[in-house]
Amino acid sequence: MPPDTLLAAVVAATDEVVATRARSTKVAALAGLLAQLVGDELPVVVAMLTGTPRQGRIGIGWRTVAAVDVDPADTPTLTVLEVDRALDELAGLRGAGSQKARADLLASVLGRATATEQDLVRRLLVGELRHGALEGLVTDATAKAFGVPLAAVRRAAMLAGDLPRVAVIARDEGASGLAAVGLTLLRPVKPMLAQTAADVTEALALATGVKPGDQPRPASVEWKLDGARIQVHRSGDQVRIYTRNLNDVTDRLPGIVELVASLPATALVLDGEAVGVDEDELPRVFQDTMRAFGQQDGVAGAGLQSRFFDLLHLDGDDLIDEPLTERLAALERVAGPWRIRGVITSDPAEAQALLDEALATGHEGVMVKDAASTYEASRRGGAWRKVKPVHTLDLVVLGVEWGSGRRRGWLSNIHLGARDPGTGELVMVGKTFKGMTDELLAWQTQRFLELETGRDGGVVWARPEQVVEIALDGVQASTRYPGGVALRFARVRRYRDDKSAAEADTIDTVRAMLPAARPAG
Numbered sequence: 001m002p003p004d005t006l007l008a009a010v011v012a013a014t015d016e017v018v019a020t021r022a023r024s025t026k027v028a029a030l031a032g033l034l035a036q037l038v039g040d041e042l043p044v045v046v047a048m049l050t051g052t053p054r055q056g057r058i059g060i061g062w063r064t065v066a067a068v069d070v071d072p073a074d075t076p077t078l079t080v081l082e083v084d085r086a087l088d089e090l091a092g093l094r095g096a097g098s099q100k101a102r103a104d105l106l107a108s109v110l111g112r113a114t115a116t117e118q119d120l121v122r123r124l125l126v127g128e129l130r131h132g133a134l135e136g137l138v139t140d141a142t143a144k145a146f147g148v149p150l151a152a153v154r155r156a157a158m159l160a161g162d163l164p165r166v167a168v169i170a171r172d173e174g175a176s177g178l179a180a181v182g183l184t185l186l187r188p189v190k191p192m193l194a195q196t197a198a199d200v201t202e203a204l205a206l207a208t209g210v211k212p213g214d215q216p217r218p219a220s221v222e223w224k225l226d227g228a229r230i231q232v233h234r235s236g237d238q239v240r241i242y243t244r245n246l247n248d249v250t251d252r253l254p255g256i257v258e259l260v261a262s263l264p265a266t267a268l269v270l271d272g273e274a275v276g277v278d279e280d281e282l283p284r285v286f287q288d289t290m291r292a293f294g295q296q297d298g299v300a301g302a303g304l305q306s307r308f309f310d311l312l313h314l315d316g317d318d319l320i321d322e323p324l325t326e327r328l329a330a331l332e333r334v335a336g337p338w339r340i341r342g343v344i345t346s347d348p349a350e351a352q353a354l355l356d357e358a359l360a361t362g363h364e365g366v367m368v369k370d371a372a373s374t375y376e377a378s379r380r381g382g383a384w385r386k387v388k389p390v391h392t393l394d395l396v397v398l399g400v401e402w403g404s405g406r407r408r409g410w411l412s413n414i415h416l417g418a419r420d421p422g423t424g425e426l427v428m429v430g431k432t433f434k435g436m437t438d439e440l441l442a443w444q445t446q447r448f449l450e451l452e453t454g455r456d457g458g459v460v461w462a463r464p465e466q467v468v469e470i471a472l473d474g475v476q477a478s479t480r481y482p483g484g485v486a487l488r489f490a491r492v493r494r495y496r497d498d499k500s501a502a503e504a505d506t507i508d509t510v511r512a513m514l515p516a517a518r519p520a521g
Contacts (some may be wrong), residue, residue, distance in 0.1 A: 001059055005041050008076035009033060009290040010048060011116045020092070021422045023137070028279040029342040030141035034167065037080075038330055043164035044084045046142070050135045050163060054084060058091040060102065062126045064461070070108045083109065086284055100345060126453060127463045134502060135163060136378075144169040148178060156181040158190045158377030159320075161246050183318045185235040188242040190377035192271075192310075193503070194367060194384035195370040200351040203368035203385040208346075218371040220324055222309055222342030224386055227273035228498050230306065232260050232502045234268040244498055255394050256306040265334050267315050272308035272340070304348055309340045310365070312375060322377040327375070355387060364388050392493060393418070393470050393510060396426050396501045399461040400448045403433070403441070410441040411448050411460060415492070416470060418483065418507040422501045424466055427507045435491030444495070450477065467496040475513045482508045485514060 011074055013429035016029035026392040030049065047054040058190055058383035086109045093101050106125075110118050139157055143150040148170050154452035156166045156178040169177040183189060200221070210219040229244040230253075239257045241250045250257060253274060260268065294489040311331040312320050319327050331339055355366045373383035385470070395416040403412030437446070471493045478486035485507075 003115040003227065005037055005045075005080050006076050007078045007080055007116065007117050007120070009036070010080065011093050011114075011120050012047055012050070012482060014120070015116075016135070018423065020325045023140075024424070026137055027140045027144055030138060031144035034141055034145035040084075040165055041080050044080055046164040046167045047081075048124060049138045049295060051078075051124075051127070053087050053166065055087045055091045057127070058087060058125070060106070060125045060243070061450075064099070064103060065106070065122050065125055067448075068103055068110055068452075070107050070111040072110075072118050073112055076112070076114050076117060078112045078117060079111070082112075113257065113298065114463050121281055127465055132174060134475050137424075138163060138167075142167045142170050146174070148175045149427045154377070159183050161188050162191055183320065185313065186233045186238060186240050187267065188231055188233070188246040188248075189269065189312060189320075190246070191229065191231065191244050192375050193378055193383060194386045195382045195453075197385040197387050199365065199366060200355055201348040201389055203387050204346065204348060204368075207373075207385045209370070209385055213302070216346035217346050220328060220342050220344055220347045220367075220369045222365050222367045223361070224353070224365040224367050224388065225273045225275050225307060225340060226362075226364045227275035227307070229270055229344075229505070230274045232256065232268070232270040232272070232306070234260050234263070234265070236266055237261065244503075245500055253304060253306075255304065257308060259338065263334055263364050265315050267313060268311070268334065269313035270308045270331075270335065271310035271336075272306055274304045274306055300398045306338060308335050308338055308374065309342070311335075323374065324369055325371050325373045342367075343496060348376055351385055355389075359389065364390075389473045391472050391513070393472065393487075393505045394467050394496055394499060394503065395429070395470055395502045396464050397448065397462055397468055398426060398428060398464055399459045400444065401431075402460070403459045407433075407441060409422055409445075411445040412436070412441060414444070414468065414492070415459070415466070417464065417504075418485070418510050419502075420483075420508045421508060426501075426504075427481050428481050429475075429485055429507070430481065430487035430490050432470065432487070432490040434489075435493065440492070440495075447495075465498040465501050467501060469493045469496050474508055474515070477514060484509065485510050 002031065013029050013033040017026045020026060033045065034042065044054055086105060090102055090105055110121060113121060140150060141154055143153045152175050153166060153170055156169065157163050159181050160166050165234045166178070166181065169181065197206055204219050207219050211219055231242045233240045239250065239260050240248060241256060243249055243252050256274065260270065308331060311327050312335065314330050314334065319330060325344065337391060343350060345351055351368065358366055365386060368381040368385045369386060395418055397414050397417040398417045400411040401413040403410045413431050415428060416430050416432065417428050420427050447466060448460055448462045452460050453463050470487065470490050472487045473489040475485045476488055477484060480486055
């Protein structure tokens with residue numbers, strides 16, 4: 001059968017995902033779609049379902065999309081691969097006359113699409129395809145569609161950093177093909193992430209899975225630095241540095257490249273942080289680190305240093321399946337002077353002492369990790385826990401209100417959303433205009449005008465991709481917002497350009513902060 005699956009089939013599956021809160025039903029709908037795809041349709045559709053086309057961002061904003069007003073087709077005829085080819089062509093249009101050429105090509109594609117297909121294509125182009133088919137759901141659906149173990153798909157996706165490619169392997173080569181996907185030097189691995197804990201005692205219990213009355217188990221308690229997550233690969237004389245979102249930033253961090261090239265090994269994969277340090281050896285604030293980190297010319301980032309907390313590969317041996325204690329021992333041998341400070345303990349008092357020390361040194365808290373844990377992408381198992389004394393949430397900016405008075409002309413009051421893990425939608429939980437310097441107001445005005453998707457009175461709605469870390473005193477029950485909760489005394493702590501919207505905190509995390517939700521005592 002030739003590859004001619006209609007885009008309407010993708011629309012039908014995503015509609016089914018939106019219509020239910022049951023994860024099993026969502027996965028079944030997506031698996032049914034994936035199973036019917038042939039040839040190159042599979043990677044194209046998997047990329048669409050995770051919200052980013054195969055071509056990535058192709059430089060088409062909402063103004064271009066909104067300006068193309070064509071009547072929808074009455075019946076579906078547009079195929080998945082026709083859309084993909086059009087996106088290839090759109091991505092390749094550059095230079096004089098390209099704006100009109102893009103508009104004409106987009107009009108041609110949308111003119112062949114039904115109303116619901118037009119909506120999908122428009123939202124895909126501007127990054128607003130929020131139908132609940134997040135990467136975790138598509139990963140589960142891939143396993144179900146092709147009858148392969150879910151653990152094998154997850155592991156392959158972590159190591160390959162490319163779910164569309166992994167879906168093709170699952171279909172064409174099955175479990176044996178997935179098992180053959182290994183860690184490849186100079187190809188980034190999806191990072192392991194942490195969940196939160198209220199204090200070190202809770203973190204020790206949650207990370208190690210110890211229940212009341214059980215014998216305590218050891219954990220690694222480490223300083224939590226206020227830096228930018230990096231993953232550093234070395235193969236011989238080549239060194240590459242990647243962000244937590246797997247973007248290559250090697251050219252921005254020449255000092256770290258030089259350091260890793262000098263380490264006593266020929267092949268390495270290190271997990272750590274890029275940090276700024278002032279003359280008094282105290283850490284710089286996150287915004288200063290990220291300002292340097294974000295420079296494209298490598299000059300501003302030259303002063304950033306690196307500190308490492310994990311080692312995933314050493315001289316031909318993959319270590320991701322080894323317990324953390326063994327990975328840390330190898331890290332100490334190879335990069336001891338640049339290892340983040342930590343201890344192995346099951347004693348809450350010793351863990352608290354390290355937390356106090358971290359805070360006194362200017363860091364933001366500690367990480368508590370099961371000493372026996374292997375390295376797994378994302379935060380599914382909860383073997384890593386972060387403890388930060390100040391209540392913070394990583395939320396997504398949904399829109400911004402124009403300021404008044406001294407802030408007239410700036411975008412000021414930001415609307416904040418948390419992820420609903422059941423639907424993939426963003427749920428508004430509050431607003432804030434606090435904690436913003438003039439410099440930050442100028443930056444966010446430019447940033448959210450770039451992300452603008454439309455306006456409603458004094459509100460500029462933004463493409464939901466900018467993450468902001470919010471400090472708050474707590475949350476309270478509220479009927480004002482759809483999630484049933486509202487933030488108390490929220491203020492901006494920093495913008496997180498190193499995090500994607502898919503990594504923002506969930507509405508469940510916000511609700512768990514309600515006073516009634518806290519455990520007694």
